[in-house]
Structure formats: structure tokens, C-alpha cells
Amino acid sequence: MSNSSSQRTRIVIIGAGFGGLQAAQSLSGADAEVLLIDRHAHHTFIPLLYQVATAQVEPTQVVYPVRTLLRGSPNVRFLMSEVHRVDFHSQIIETDHSLVSYDYLLLATGGKTTFQGVAGAARYGLPLRSIDDAIAIRNHIITRLEQATGEGNFQERQRLLTFTIVGGGATGVELAGALLEWMRGAMGRDYPELRHLPARIILLQSGDQLLPDLPKKLGKYTAKKLRRLGVEVYLQTKVERVSETGIMLSEGRFIEAGTVIWTAGQGATYPQSREAVATASKGKVCVNSSLQLLEYPNVYAIGDVAYILQNRKPLIGVAPEALQAGVQVAKNLRRQLQGKSPKPFRYFNKGRLAIIGCYTGVGYIAGVAFTGVVAWLMWLGVHFVYLPGFRNRLLLLLSWVQGYLFADRPVRLILPATQPMTKGELSISLASEQPDSGNDSV
Numbered sequence: 001m002s003n004s005s006s007q008r009t010r011i012v013i014i015g016a017g018f019g020g021l022q023a024a025q026s027l028s029g030a031d032a033e034v035l036l037i038d039r040h041a042h043h044t045f046i047p048l049l050y051q052v053a054t055a056q057v058e059p060t061q062v063v064y065p066v067r068t069l070l071r072g073s074p075n076v077r078f079l080m081s082e083v084h085r086v087d088f089h090s091q092i093i094e095t096d097h098s099l100v101s102y103d104y105l106l107l108a109t110g111g112k113t114t115f116q117g118v119a120g121a122a123r124y125g126l127p128l129r130s131i132d133d134a135i136a137i138r139n140h141i142i143t144r145l146e147q148a149t150g151e152g153n154f155q156e157r158q159r160l161l162t163f164t165i166v167g168g169g170a171t172g173v174e175l176a177g178a179l180l181e182w183m184r185g186a187m188g189r190d191y192p193e194l195r196h197l198p199a200r201i202i203l204l205q206s207g208d209q210l211l212p213d214l215p216k217k218l219g220k221y222t223a224k225k226l227r228r229l230g231v232e233v234y235l236q237t238k239v240e241r242v243s244e245t246g247i248m249l250s251e252g253r254f255i256e257a258g259t260v261i262w263t264a265g266q267g268a269t270y271p272q273s274r275e276a277v278a279t280a281s282k283g284k285v286c287v288n289s290s291l292q293l294l295e296y297p298n299v300y301a302i303g304d305v306a307y308i309l310q311n312r313k314p315l316i317g318v319a320p321e322a323l324q325a326g327v328q329v330a331k332n333l334r335r336q337l338q339g340k341s342p343k344p345f346r347y348f349n350k351g352r353l354a355i356i357g358c359y360t361g362v363g364y365i366a367g368v369a370f371t372g373v374v375a376w377l378m379w380l381g382v383h384f385v386y387l388p389g390f391r392n393r394l395l396l397l398l399s400w401v402q403g404y405l406f407a408d409r410p411v412r413l414i415l416p417a418t419q420p421m422t423k424g425e426l427s428i429s430l431a432s433e434q435p436d437s438g439n440d441s442v
């Protein structure tokens with residue numbers, strides 16, 4: 001056994017998102033010491049971030065302390081730290097604070113927004129991936145509304161009230177619908193000065209269909225519904241440049257906009273390593289059917305960081321895939337601990353749901369496509385059930401009642417995003433934690 005502090009096998013998991021957390025919980029009681037590492041002390045329920053961004057729910061309602069979720073798992077420890085580097089050969093990872101050795105490693109570091117080389121997109125486009133991103137979008141939208149009320153120039157006022165969303169996947173559609181609900185409802189009551197000048201919401205999609213992971217007819221329904229509600233939907237429209245004042249389209253048209261939200265590109269993210277590992281599209285790490293890296297059978301990768309083939313097609317990158325893979329990795333690790341070989345992973349697709357807004361959604365379950373209020377209610381139900389924490393669920397319910405029944409936006413606040421601690425402060429707080437976490441320096 002390679003770690004010096006104990007005789008037990010050590011499994012290190014990087015990332016306490018959907019996949020990593022599920023794997024850690026499924027390893028509860030295993031005959032191994034499990035160390036879960038994340039740069040944040042909380043787990044983020046990413047599917048509800050768009051509701052934070054559109055002032056529907058509090059940021060604290062969609063995050064949950066990792067340590068609380070690990071209560072009752074004495075063999076699983078948590079370390080809040082950034083992992084910078086992995087040495088697959090020596091089986092050591094380098095964190096903010098120390099070097100940690102492992103016998104088995106799980107990469108569950110998720111994805112990141114990519115701006116696909118579009119000039120100005122990284123600087124002026126607002127991504128949505130973390131709680132800080134969601135707060136930044138909310139702050140930005142409210143600031144634009146405040147600026148618009150004090151603006152005397154008609155054209156500039158219209159620009160400040162133009163919200164452009166790049167990317168017609170589920171996140172882009174959800175944001176467009178939620179923004180529309182906000183601008184149609186609470187905005188008019190809060191800003192009577194702006195009532196006669198309606199906000200423009202523009203959704204740009206490079207392909208010929210919204211929600212490209214769902215059947216074409218659902219994409220068509222979504223575009224029709226959004227257009228009917230008042231969203232300007234442009235398909236087969238590529239962005240060439242983003243600037244401080246708007247968006248230049250590849251067809252040569254310029255859209256003056258005060259806000260550009262970027263949901264178009266997702267790529268994998270993982271710590272650096274000296275040794276090269278095979279990667280595929282979006283920079284995802286290639287794994288075999290048992291979810292092990294092709295080069296290192298003691299290293300697994302799951303979720304948005306992994307390129308997992310099923311029926312010769314890659315998985316698309318949604319939470320249920322990461323959750324199910326987390327369970328399978330835990331099973332495989334238990335098998336490896338007993339000297340048995342790991343088993344292949346088979347993803348069971350329970351279906352997909354997407355919310356459009358204004359009491360409408362779309363769904364595709366067991367080959368059956370459906371739309372309207374049923375899909376909308378199912379989406380709310382599924383996300384309510386899966387959100388971790390009783391308190392969070394209760395508060396979510398209250399926010400939804402206020403938002404959907406009274407057309408209000410309860411969290412219209414411009415507040416700073418979460419304040420990260422300085423490295424010095426972090427080292428002090430973690431120094432007392434390290435012996436407990438089973439973390440050793442080598």
C-alpha cells in the first residue's frame with residue numbers, strides 16, 4: 001500500500017459534483033479510506049443555477065455543504081482544496097496545500113465553459129457554470145435595468161434592455177423563458193418608467209434546432225412557443241464577435257445589446273499531468289467500458305470530464321449520467337479491492353425534460369415526446385426531489401409559489417458573489433484539519 005499514514009487502501013476522488021459525490025457516498029463502508037477533494041466546501045445543484053441568475057431563488061438554496069452529505073460515512077473524508085496536478089506514474093496529486101498519494105483515483109472534475117475562439121466572448125460574454133456566475137448574471141441584469149431607468153437617450157435605453165443569449169441548448173432555452181417571465185411580470189411593477197419600452201430577449205442558436213439533444217419536433221415546438229411568448233429566436237446564426245456594446249453575427253449584422261449570456265460551449269476540465277492521456281472531443285478524457293483511463297487501470301473518470309461511449313455514441317453530459325457512473329465506479333472499486341475485475345458501465349436513460357417557461361416544458365421519456373404544462377410540472381417535480389437538503393427544498397417551494405403564482409422575482413438583489421478566502425487564511429484553517437483527513441505529504 002503506497003500511502004504512509006495507514007495500511008488501508010486509499011481512494012482519492014477529485015470533484016464533489018454529481019458524479020464524485022455519488023461515488024463517495026456509494027463507497028461508504030467500503031474497506032478503504034476515501035478522500036473526496038473539491039475547491040468548494042459545497043455541492044452545487046447546477047440545473048437550478050439559471051433560476052439564481054434570473055432572481056427566482058436564493059443562491060444558498062442550490063448549494064449544500066459536502067460534509068453534511070457525508071455524515072454517516074466514517075471512511076469518507078473531505079478536503080477543500082484545489083487540485084493542480086496529477087502524477088499518474090507516481091500516484092500522487094498536488095493540491096493547494098500538500099501532496100496526496102493514492103492507490104485508486106477518480107477524476108470527477110466536470111466541465112467548463114468554452115468560448116470557441118469567438119473574439120470578445122470570454123471578456124464580454126457571461127458564462128453560467130457556477131454559483132458565482134449565476135450571481136454575476138443576476139447582478140448584471142438588475143444593473144442594466146437600473147441604468148435604463150436613468151438613461152435619457154432612447155437608443156441607448158433600448159440597448160440596455162436587450163438581453164442576448166448565445167446557445168439554444170437547455171440552458172439557453174431555460175434562461176430565455178425565465179427572463180421573459182421576469183420582464184413581463186415583476187419588471188413592469190418595479191420599473192414603471194420602463195413599461196412602455198419592453199425588453200428584447202434574443203436567443204441565438206448556430207444549428208437548425210433548439211434543444212438539439214431532443215427529437216426535432218420538440219425543438220420546433222420550443223422555438224414556436226418562445227417566439228409566440230415574445231423571445232426573438234434565430235436559428236443557424238453564428239456569432240463572430242462580442243463587444244462591450246453588442247454582438248456581431250457572421251452574416252454581418254450587429255445586434256446592440258447590454259447583456260450577452262454565453263451558454264454555447266462546454267469542454268472538460270481536469271488538473272494538469274506530466275503524463276499524456278488520451279482525450280477526445282471537447283477535451284474529454286477517454287475511458288474504457290469500465291470507466292478506467294486507457295493508460296491507467298487504477299484511475300477512473302466519469303461525468304462531464306469523461307468521454308464515455310454507449311452504442312458507439314458519446315454520452316451527452318447530463319447529471320443522471322454522472323450519478324449512475326458514480327455508482328458503477330464505486331461498485332468497480334469494491335470489486336478491485338477484492339481482487340476481481342471491474343464490470344462495464346451501462347447508462348440507463350430515464351428520459352429528458354426541459355422547461356421553457358410560462359408553464360410550459362418539453363419531455364421525452366421511453367420514446368414518447370410530450371409538451372406543455374405536464375412537462376413543466378414534471379421538470380419542477382424532478383428537480384425538487386433531487387435537490388439536496390430538506391431546508392433547501394422547503395425554501396425552493398416557497399420561492400416557486402411566489403415566482404410562479406404571483407409572477408414575482410423575490411431575489412432582485414445586486415450583491416457581491418461569494419468571497420473566496422485568501423490562500424493564507426485557507427492554510428490556517430486546513431492545517432488543523434489535515435491529520436484528520438488522512439492526508440499525508442510525500
Ligand SMILES: Cc1cc2nc3c(=O)[nH]c(=O)nc-3n(C[C@H](O)[C@H](O)[C@H](O)COP(=O)(O)OP(=O)(O)OC[C@H]3O[C@@H](n4cnc5c(N)ncnc54)[C@H](O)[C@@H]3O)c2cc1C
Pocket residue numbers: 014015016017018019020037038039040043044046047048049050081082083084108109110111128129170171269270271302303304305317318319320322
Ligand atoms: C447551466 C447548466 C445547466 C444544466 N442543467 C442540467 C439539467 O437540467 N439536467 C441535467 O441532467 N444536467 C444539467 N446540466 C449538466 C450537469 O450539470 C452536468 O452534466 C453534471 O454537473 C456533471 O457532473 P460532474 O460530476 O461530472 O461535474 P460537476 O457537477 O460539474 O462537478 C465537478 C466538481 O469538480 C470540482 N473541481 C473541478 N476541478 C477541480 C480541481 N482542479 N480541484 C478541486 N475541485 C475541482 C468542481 O468544483 C465541482 O464541484 C447542466 C449544466 C449546466 C452548465
